[in-house]
Amino acid sequence: MAMARGSSGLAYPDRFYAAATYSGFDGSPTSSTKGVSSKFGSDAALLLYGLHQQATVGPCNIPKPRGWSPVEQGKWTSWNGLGNMSTMEAMRLFVKILEEEDPGWYSRVSNFIADTVEDVEVNQTKVVEPVTENGNAFHEIKSIPSENGSIVETQDKDVLLEGLGFVGVYDQWVTPEVLGQRPKARYEHGAAVVDDKMYIFGGNHNGRYLSDLQVWDLRTWNWSKIELKAGDESMESSSPVSMPPCAGHSLVPWGKTKLLVVAGHTKGSFESMQVKIVDLQTCTWSALKTYGKPPVSRGGQSVTLVGTSLVIFGGQDAKRSLLNDLHILDLETMTWDEMDTLGGPPSPRSDHTAAVHAERYLLIFGGGSHATCFNDLHVLDLQTMEWSRPIQQGEIPSPRAGHAGVTVGENWFIVGGGDNKSGVSETVVLNMSTLVWSVVTKVQGRVPLASEGLSLVLGSYNGIDILISFGGYNGRYNNEVNVLKPSHKSSIQTKIETSVPESVSAVHNATNPTRDLESELEMQEGKVREIIMDNVDSEPKRAIRQENSEDLIGLLKLEKEELEASLSTEKMQCLQLKQELADAETRNADLYKELQSVRGQLASEQSRCFKLEVDVAELRQKVQSMDALQKELELLQRQKAAASEQAALNAKRQSNSGGVWGWLAGSPPDQSDIDN
Template sequence: MTERAVIDLKPEDLVQDADASVLSTIQYPHKFELAAKFYERSSDVLTSLHVDDQLLLYSLHQQASVGPCNTPSPHLWNRVERAKWDVWKQLGQTSKMEAMFLFVRTLEEVCPKWLMWKGIQAEVKAALDGEGGEQAADALQSPSSRRMEAIPRPEGELTAYRTWIGGLTTGTPPSPRYQHSCTVVGKYMIVFGGHGTCFLADTHVLDLESMTWMSYDVENSPSPRAGHSATLLDEEHVLVLGGHGGNGKFNEIHILQVEHGINTMLKKSERPILTWTRQEISGPYPINRGSHCAAEHQGSVYLFGGESDERECLDDFWRLDLAQQTWERCPIEGCPSKRMDASMVRIGNHLVVFGGANAQTQLADVFVFDVPDKRWRKVSPIEGPPPEPRAGHACVLHGGRMIVMGGGNGAQGLLGMHIFDLETEDGEVKGSWSILRAGYAHSTSCLTVAREGAACVMHDSKLFLFGGFNGRYLNDVMMLRLERDADWALRVQDGSVEELRDACRLLREDLAREQKEKENFKQELNRLRTEHATVRAMLAQLEKMYYNSPAATGNPTPSAALQRGSHHSEGWLVHAMRILTSSWMGMLWGSKEEARIHPDNENQESPLEVA
């Protein structure tokens, strides 16, 4: 495999005191215009690139500037022009916006410091003036003058369910980025790498209880990369695999250990201790890639798909045995098609893969890998309204359900949040989609989940979304609080200790509530039985009076109604009461009429008195 050449610009050709976090605020299409200026003015520098990278930059530049290739093909003997025409033609109907984005990303991979090149600084300052005025341009030359102000925490918003809120953090946040990783270890969210003005290798920690950012300079940190995977192995360790930037090798793995610092007075410090270690893997291993997806299951990490260094979408499936430190290629029969920027979560013994993109389009299909059976299955049909096809979305597990948000369709970022519910019965897999509706508080500053390359985590039933790209790189943190109920508790299988404890509490409360309702039902049943016996006694007395009366002739017989009442609902008893009451009233009026006709009966007892 040919190693990709990376241009290291001479120090004298760069602006040495440029602030990368300010440069990352430049939005599209201004950023593409700057990249195009660099491409046009530094042609002598770019000639040192591999011919494949030169052709890729040319084709993306043409697609973004002109559009799809509609020019006649050059003659075959003109090999250079024919090669350039071929790669441009292969882009087909790729949109200009996507071509701009891919052009800039490719340029940043082969020349990470292009934006600090002195030959385009006049245009850079002009772009910053357009984005943020003179203050942004001044900050480019004097980064020490920029100071992050603590944003006061909004009052009253923390209790709102299903409402995105922002402005929660204090301290200095990471620089804007996308395709980074976020992993929760205890109460800390670990942010590593990503892509802003260049590929990044910094590590940041957000305390999810105090909402305070902490920056770290850790030895043995992995090389700069984006589109990598970061998988939680246990309560202290995170595994980082692959990534773009020429550093996605899989014959080595990087493990981050997160532990509390010991303090003799406080016993535990508020600042965790981070340690990176690198380990070599022997035997066969996956080819270099980024934008893949990965998940852990019982001491193994499973990896699927991604994009190779040659920009080819992949569909291979691998298992990393952490104990043996060896890679094993898994069966791919029935597996998802080639794709990148998909998502993978583990639900019980199943790995669920959703969405992603290939060379032609975005996807919205769902595949499930049964780990014990080692079998792939496509979930179809799926009930409920499905999400729009997307790639680069964020995905998290909550209460045994997969929550999908954001991502893009090649033209724009996508709004909305969707819940996927997986059901397995008798070896069959079924699924259903539903919409998770959520609002936005004013503290989000009009930002939404419509972004690509963001990362989200779940902690204490709160969903935290960080960074991403929506036309510009972002470094905001938004939080969404979700409810916990008995249905959530029943679906929690492999949550944290706090989640399992909370699930047990909710189930105990639900059981106590059901027992209380059961006692109330018993009391109500006993009351109804007592009333039923009383009514039957009254009916028996009334029926006896009815049969002993001459008025019974020709009237409805209440015996049948009484018999029905003993075997059916209380409605029949009411019906019987109505019949007997009408019969009793007829008997009463009949007795009075007879008394008028026969004066000798005046001393006879009244039926009313008998009753």
Template sequence: MGTDSSDWHLALNYDQWVALSVSGPRPPARYKHAASLVDEKLYITGGSRNGRYLSDVQVFDLRNLAWSTLKLNMEPKADKTTDGSSLEVLPASSGHRMIKWKNKLLLLGGHSKDNFDSLKVRFIDLESYHCGVMETSGKVPVARGGQSVTLVGSKIIMFGGEDSQRRLLNDVHVLDLETMIWCALETVQTPPVPRFDHIAAVHAERYLLIFGGCSHSIFFNDLHVLDLQTMDWTQPQIQGDLVTARAGHAGIAIDENWYIVGGGDNRSGAPETLVLNMSKLALTVLTSVKGRDPLASEGLSVSSASLDGEKLLVAFGGYNGKYNNEVFVMRPKPRDSLHPKIFESAAAAAAAASVTAAYALTKSGKLDFIKTEESNFKVVQNDGSQQDFSLEINAIREENKVLESSLAEVRAENSSLKGKIEETSSTYTELSKELHSVQGQLVAERSRCSKLEAQITELQRMLESLQSIEEEVQVLRRQKSALEHDMEPDAAVQRQSSGGVWRWIAG
């Protein structure tokens, strides 16, 4: 796309990716970098290329479509790694995450050549370009990369990742940005299996959604939801299009729609751009690109921008057999905004709507609430008339009873399943031990068989040698027999001659 106008975005078609024509030099191609869009500027930090970690900070201006390199003012190196060496303030790293908080960019985690035990939170001040490490306290998480980081109000929610020893994680930690105190969340029900390179979003400031990612050998296309009020994990069914498993994809939420781009499974990239309606949990394929397109890459980033009131998706980087440094934009078509319905029934929603309406009228000063009996709830208007909300309240109570009963049944079933899982796990552990024992015996038997085979081979060689010696002995015996046969006449003549001599001597 080539244009010199600052309102180039107005010519974009809806729901189609377009590569921007960039003026001036581009930054080095990369993947697994971190990205954040602030005031019409896309900030890119770090990443990886050809097995080498990067530490630069690049800025792309969406108005003039030009890149620039951000020069930072570094704090002194005050922290230490596990081997006692100084810790870099902004080390070359990949698999880290970056979010905007007030006038700062916060960088969390990531893999680098530095070895340290706890996760570091670094910052870039967007006014002074000062860079440093933020001091945190509380239950600080173990260092990791490939985790998800989501901002909810003044708190960061972090899930999963892979630590420096390549151990996979599925823990949930929260950082309060007002106090810089970490805490670990204790969740219930079955969490997602440990993973990294997944994506996360928060819906209605209550539900944390986790999609995709991978272990060291398995790629996922599952969706998990954590209710941040009850701390319950669930795995709801996704409606709509089926999608392939993927990791290294990117996601950004706009209102109730979660846009998911790229990713792959180490064999091929995911060409679809997906949109998940987080209220309906309905997934659709928005558009697709060709298999080798930069948007079908692992480790790319996607951010949300607003130009002149128009929402844009901005994608950068990634790897799909080659490293990319192109900038792509999409103008998503405005979609209907719905009320959260993830765990709401129609009856409860209707009843709640009635009570909410009554409460709104009361706040306006036009109504007064009175409570008559426990089962009655009426509103007295200024003209003296009353409106009875008892039916709505009773409906909510009955709905609540049904939900509590259902919840008790589900918890009982989950408890039973947990017991079966523990029993199966115990059986599996015993079988694993037995298998290891049998495998050890098998190795010993194989070693003994190898030694016996070597002895048999040696004996066969000796037997072949004995047969050869036996044949030589037979030949020698035949030669001896023939020689003895040839010597018999000479022996007879000698005996006759000797007899004559003795007779002469005797005579």
């Protein structure tokens, strides 16, 4: 057999290309071999073509095709998008994708090569004019299999019109061509998606806060502006009344027709956090009436929608004081509640990101203080309200603040940010189940994606999930839209190829040994296939190869049985651990209830003690008043006694002298008076 050689100098057997040809890809998105029709859609076929070229030829060095053919464009884009991926990695991914898409490919390829390829019927593919569906234009590709003459129509909606500037490549940022007047460049704005439309509100431009509401239609890729009027004044005047300008706020979709504008820095002097509601049907806004004690006004906080509640953490108040408090707004009762938490919370910070996993765990990543930026990860269990700081695995991101994040399933994508020196160029993703980081892609130069204060939302185009980034500041203010199509499958595990670490179980509070064994089993099966493929090099050795393959497969089956037995044991242990965990959570809940009860009793006792102290103070005051009255009474009694004695003495004198009549009668004076 002839040998093909990649850029790294490693040789690959012809079976590699035969596998690609047999599996339905010989250079076109859909093809067939004798008696075998394509088993793959356009996406998988294009990816297989790119991996095959990367493994056998090396990185793409040919120019982009000039003519607009969806097939040639797709093939070139798939190959070029792999960059400098190593040939070994490309071959491994090629085999892995074949295994996922068609588990029986290997046995059929062996027979296919043994019988040789004599007659290959190539599908005829024709491109028809663009068709329109729901206002969206795309090219329709029709495949006509030659075996039975039946026509199977497939629409490759991943390959969009060049006019929209979107390339159907996974995990690569592209800048599409947009229609309409772009919004003013800005950062620290709010963004949200409602009904296939991305809404942008507010932000900061040259130190000036903005108050406009812009909308980008994901079906037509057209920008437009919505003029809002105050809901309270809409009955009196039809003229638009803009919302107060703000920046550093959060824009949260609420239902299918409303947006919530939460917190943010404003020019006003609000002491408490403001929440405003925008009705997209009536184009009106109003202040949301809430109850309870709202948090202090702030900006740069994180706001996460969990069920029917908003969870607000951290930020920076109007006095530039950093915060790490936690508040919850119940959207059903519109009541604020400041939460008391256990464990060590994150340090005070702003411009961080937050996400929720499994409707239970709140994850906080990064952010900054006045002097530094962070790359720590904190997890809050919203049931027990306890903070933890799990160990991060994989390619841990560098410290950053002002970044943006969005979740797609259990994957948390994070874009942009800065570290007080430069913008961050990597787009990273965290698997929230395993707490393993990986890098999705990198950008070059000072571009909007390496900015602070940008926004990131999850949208959909023709049923395809896309990440949409807008705005940011990296020395200049930006108003560009960038789009990334994340891989449909578990691209994170494909890139990392690592078993779940034992220390990343903080989110679930228990390890998952079954995943370790399954991952190890997959890796060993892949290694055996590579050994088999590498041993195939010439026609005379076919019998030896087949015998070696059977021996290796037999050994693999034995090892697989042992691993399955071990796996069942580990599953039993896992169930026991889950039961113990459930019991521990029950005990913890009971203890927490008891703690709350004790706290309530303590509060009532403290209140009663305070009342007693007040009563004692009043009694002491009365006692002091009684002492003063007693002294005054004694003084009055002495004065009364002296007055009584003086009165008695005067009366005695008068009685002894006989008075005037006695003197006139000639009564002799009293002897005591003479003596005196």
